[in-house]
Each structure stands twice: as structure tokens, then as C-alpha cells.
Amino acid sequence: xxxxxxxxxxxxxxxxxxxxxxxxxxxxxxxxxxxxxxxxxxxxxxxxxxxxxxxxxxxxxxxxxxxxxxxxxxxxxxxxxxxxxxxxxxxxxxxxxxxxxxxxxxxxxxxx
Amino acid sequence: xxxxxxxxxxxxxxxxxxxxxxxxxxxxxxxxxxxxxxxxxxxxxxxxxxxxxxxxxxxxxxxxxxxxxxxxxxxxxxxxxxxxxxxxxxxxxxxxxxxxxxxxxxxxxxx
Numbered sequence: 001x002x003x004x005x006x007x008x009x010x011x012x013x014x015x016x017x018x019x020x021x022x023x024x025x026x027x028x029x030x031x032x033x034x035x036x037x038x039x040x041x042x043x044x045x046x047x048x049x050x051x052x053x054x055x056x057x058x059x060x061x062x063x064x065x066x067x068x069x070x071x072x073x074x075x076x077x078x079x080x081x082x083x084x085x086x087x088x089x090x091x092x093x094x095x096x097x098x099x100x101x102x103x104x105x106x107x108x109x110x111x112x
Numbered sequence: 113x114x115x116x117x118x119x120x121x122x123x124x125x126x127x128x129x130x131x132x133x134x135x136x137x138x139x140x141x142x143x144x145x146x147x148x149x150x151x152x153x154x155x156x157x158x159x160x161x162x163x164x165x166x167x168x169x170x171x172x173x174x175x176x177x178x179x180x181x182x183x184x185x186x187x188x189x190x191x192x193x194x195x196x197x198x199x200x201x202x203x204x205x206x207x208x209x210x211x212x213x214x215x216x217x218x219x220x221x222x223x
Contacts, residue, residue: 032210043116043203043214044147044155087155099145099168100212102155 004088009107012082018075020106022088025069030092033064035073036100037084044087044102047073078110114138116215118204124221125194133189133218135204144187145205145212146179148172155203161187194222 005023012018035047061074087105146158159169201217
């Protein structure tokens with residue numbers, strides 16, 4: 001799986017959009033970008049994934065650049081409960097049984 | 113909304129003892145996993161399980177570890193002879209398609 005690079009930490013004001021960047025310059029054509037988050041001491045939580053088109057669900061939006069070398073997870077109106085470590089993971093998605101490799105992630109602190 | 117459940121939430125055991133961590137995956141999911149997270153460290157993959165057999169395992173998953181799906185609902189992780197370094201949060205996960213759904217974890221403390 002391609003390596004990802006994320007800033008170790010970010011702050012965001014409550015109610016504002018949180019934009020979390022991820023670099024994956026070595027991504028290959030059949031690899032998807034996945035985002036998970038881990039709220040303190042809880043199990044990781046799936047957020048969203050995408051291949052090349054932008055994606056949106058009830059939790060977040062995922063913007064992938066045209067060259068697919070980077071992406072941004074957007075939480076449109078961050079709340080205090082969004083304080084968590086956010087993981088960007090790149091992997092081939094054809095097999096749902098594939099393991100996930102977690103890096104250090106970005107620790108997002110949402111402040112009042 | 114369906115969720116993965118794990119029991120117990122906290123297990124304390126003495127070094128050398130056997131422990132069994134239990135998980136109930138989401139009912140229509142076909143893939144099951146165990147991950148662990150040592151305090152302050154990254155989440156690490158241990159093993160994946162599909163069609164009643166291990167499909168992938170990491171270097172961490174040595175002969176001291178085993179997994180089993182004893183019936184149609186439970187998925188267990190057994191550590192035969194626990195070591196101090198096995199102290200960690202153990203997360204069970206299941207998936208059907210793309211996203212994996214993790215349980216709340218079992219905190220294992222080996223003394």
C-alpha cells in the first residue's frame with residue numbers, strides 16, 4: 001500500500017470547517033483513499049473513501065486532486081465531538097479482507 | 113444501527129495465563145479482524161478471518177495467538193500464555209464491503 005503523509009496535529013474552531021490534508025504521492029491506479037478516525041480510546045471509525053471522484057456522505061466530504069497525489073477530508077461544521085485522530089489510508093479495495101495499515105494520523109483538536 | 117460488540121471491556125490477567133477476548137461482529141458481515149493498540153502507539157493489524165480460516169496475519173500474530181468462530185455469531189481471540197507486552201487495547205472489526213466497523217475494544221492488562 002502507498003505511504004501517506006499527514007500533519008501530526010491541527011486545531012479548528014467549533015462550527016468552522018475542518019480541512020485535513022493527506023499526501024499520497026506514490027498512490028497507484030487501483031488504490032483507494034480511506035479515512036478513519038479514532039476518538040480517544042475508542043475503536044477506529046470509518047468515515048469515507050474514494051478513488052478519484054470527490055465523495056460526500058453524512059459525516060464528511062473527500063476531495064481528491066486530479067493527479068490523485070493528495071486529498072483533503074472536510075468536516076463542514078466541526079463540533080467538539082469531532083476531536084479525534086484522523087487517519088488517511090491508501091489501499092487496494094478489491095478485497096474487503098485486506099488489512100488496514102494505520103500511521104500516526106492527524107490529531108484534530110476542535111476548540112470552543 | 114448495527115455495531116460490533118466486544119467483551120469484556122477490561123480484562124486483567126497474570127503473566128503466563130490464557131485469555132480469551134470475545135467479539136460479536138455485525139451479523140451479515142463476512143470478514144473479521146483483530147487489531148491492537150499499545151498505549152500511546154499506532155493501531156496494529158493482527159489477523160483477518162474469512163470463510164472460517166485465517167486469510168492474513170501479521171508478524172505479531174505468532175503461535176501464542178489463535179482465532180476462532182465457534183458459532184454463527186462470536187469471533188474470539190485467544191492468547192495462550194500472556195506476556196507483559198501483550199498489554200494493549202484489542203479491537204475487533206468486521207466488514208462486508210469497503211468500510212471496516214470496529215468494536216469499542218477490550219483493554220487487556222497483564223501483570
